[in-house]
Amino acid sequence: MITIINYNAGNMASVANALxxxxxxxEITNDANKILSANKVIFPGQGRAKSAMDDLKAKGxxxxxxxxxxxxxGICLGMQLLLPYSQEDDTKCFGIIKGxxxxxxxxxxxxxxxxxxxxxxxxxxxxxxxxxxxYVYFVNSYYIQTDDSNIxxxxxxxxxxxxxxxxxxxxxxxxxxxxxxxxxxxKILENFLKL
Amino acid sequence: MLTKRIIACMDIADGxxxxxxxxxxxxxxxxPTQLGKLYSKKGVDELIFLDIMATVENRDTLxxxxxxxxxEINIPFAVxxxxxTIDDIRNLLNAGADKVSIGSAAITNPQxxxxxxxxxxxxxxxxxxxxxxxGDSWKIYIKGGRERTDIDAIEFxxxxxxxxxxxxxxxxxxxxxxxxxYDIELLKAVGKAxxxxxxxxxxxxxxxxxxxxxxxxxxxxxxxxxxFHFRELDIVNLKxxxxxxxxxxxx
Numbered sequence: 073m074i075t076i077i078n079y080n081a082g083n084m085a086s087v088a089n090a091l092x093x094x095x096x097x098x099e100i101t102n103d104a105n106k107i108l109s110a111n112k113v114i115f116p117g118q119g120r121a122k123s124a125m126d127d128l129k130a131k132g133x134x135x136x137x138x139x140x141x142x143x144x145x146g147i148c149l150g151m152q153l154l155l156p157y158s159q160e161d162d163t164k165c166f167g168i169i170k171g172x173x174x175x176x177x178x179x180x181x182x183x184x185x186x187x188x189x190x191x192x193x194x195x196x197x198x199x200x201x202x203x204x205x206x207y208v209y210f211v212n213s214y215y216i217q218t219d220d221s222n223i224x225x226x227x228x229x230x231x232x233x234x235x236x237x238x239x240x241x242x243x244x245x246x247x248x249x250x251x252x253x254x255x256x257x258x259k260i261l262e263n264f265l266k267l
Numbered sequence: 268m269l270t271k272r273i274i275a276c277m278d279i280a281d282g283x284x285x286x287x288x289x290x291x292x293x294x295x296x297x298x299p300t301q302l303g304k305l306y307s308k309k310g311v312d313e314l315i316f317l318d319i320m321a322t323v324e325n326r327d328t329l330x331x332x333x334x335x336x337x338x339e340i341n342i343p344f345a346v347x348x349x350x351x352t353i354d355d356i357r358n359l360l361n362a363g364a365d366k367v368s369i370g371s372a373a374i375t376n377p378q379x380x381x382x383x384x385x386x387x388x389x390x391x392x393x394x395x396x397x398x399x400x401x402g403d404s405w406k407i408y409i410k411g412g413r414e415r416t417d418i419d420a421i422e423f424x425x426x427x428x429x430x431x432x433x434x435x436x437x438x439x440x441x442x443x444x445x446x447x448x449y450d451i452e453l454l455k456a457v458g459k460a461x462x463x464x465x466x467x468x469x470x471x472x473x474x475x476x477x478x479x480x481x482x483x484x485x486x487x488x489x490x491x492x493x494x495f496h497f498r499e500l501d502i503v504n505l506k507x508x509x510x511x512x513x514x515x516x517x518x
Binding site: 083085086089090092093118119120178180181182183184185186187188189207209210211212213228229249251252253254255257258 | 268269270271272307312313337338341342343360361362363365387388389390391433434462463464485487488517
């Protein structure tokens with residue numbers, strides 16, 4: 073079973089619809105046992121870092137997420153929360169992957185909204201069948217900086233080059249929304265579900 | 268590099284795509300889901316569905332439509348028309364919409380925009396404005412362009428940015444329905460006044476109009492409706508044309 077973590081900052085409907093189209097069974101839940109015993113865990117996210125962390129703590133999910141050993145996919149804010157700290161509302165996050173979450177400089181249009189291309193920097197089965205410089209859909213005001221060894225793909229927004237896909241052990245994160253990125257996004261989700 | 272976006276807009280009444288001049292002589296342009304799928308296949312970057320009736324009785328039909336679109340289409344889409352309360356937004360997002368577009372309610376109750384962006388984040392709040400030129404400036408109109416206000420359009424856009432809006436959808440009432448091109452002066456003025464992504468709307472009649480908007484102004488996206496519905500302009504050809512003219516688009 074695949075679980076989608078249920079909390080106040082998720083975009084459950086879109087992710088669930090994508091899994092349905094792919095023919096995978098899933099459950100949307102915040103039950104710790106179900107999350108820890110799942111084959112794969114998806115952690116969607118949109119909204120703000122602080123209120124998301126507050127809600128996760130209130131549900132006791134902050135401690136559970138750190139214990140997950142199966143393939144885990146954080147999407148957008150769900151990816152940013154894997155870092156130790158976000159500038160957004162000065163928020164302490166999980167710290168599973170080292171680095172920082174920073175706001176785009178003010179001379180760029182904020183938020184970044186739209187299709188941007190991914191430059192693949194490392195081979196990984198998550199990107200099987202995805203051509204280099206494929207366009208995917210982003211919506212973000214904050215971006216991730218982390219060690220190159222944690223990065224599978226980058227994107228460029230104005231002068232900033234930031235992490236588009238990160239991976240550390242079983243934890244994967246995409247800054248873009250695979251569930252909204254057309255055929256390429258669906259392929260990336262499928263690759264994750266087949267890991 | 269972030270691409271410029273091409274957005275197809277669909278006016279919805281009774282669950283169907285309609286085209287007409289301001290509620291009169293509505294022509295049926297097809298099923299929203301089928302049309303959305305077709306556009307998605309042709310490489311449109313985003314869809315907007317506007318409930319032009321926006322009556323209480325029609326609301327359930329709209330939610331059904333949003334659920335259907337969300338199940339079948341895997342590109343982002345926004346929904347607007349009659350969005351007035353936090354519950355309106357929550358219901359649309361829960362049904363699967365990625366963003367909502369707020370129109371008159373942002374003008375009559377600006378505090379609503381603060382509440383909405385705080386609750387759901389800037390990324391899903393589009394503010395739709397209908398400016399009309401008066402001398403050297405533009406005034407905001409409401410209720411589908413039928414009622415004038417004293418509000419200066421440029422000042423209003425700045426105010427929306429301060430309140431946390433994520434995007435501005437700028438419908439020029441001077442260019443609406445003319446097919447004479449986007450309102451370049453207006454779009455330049457809005458782009459200079461705010462740092463938000465701007466969606467150009469109203470006036471597109473041919474592919475050159477899209478190019479003009481992207482070359483002459485810093486808009487992030489350009490929107491059209493009937494031009495696409497009645498196949499006057501093919502989205503594949505439009506995007507190829509823009510790419511050949513050095514505009515970064517997703518092909």
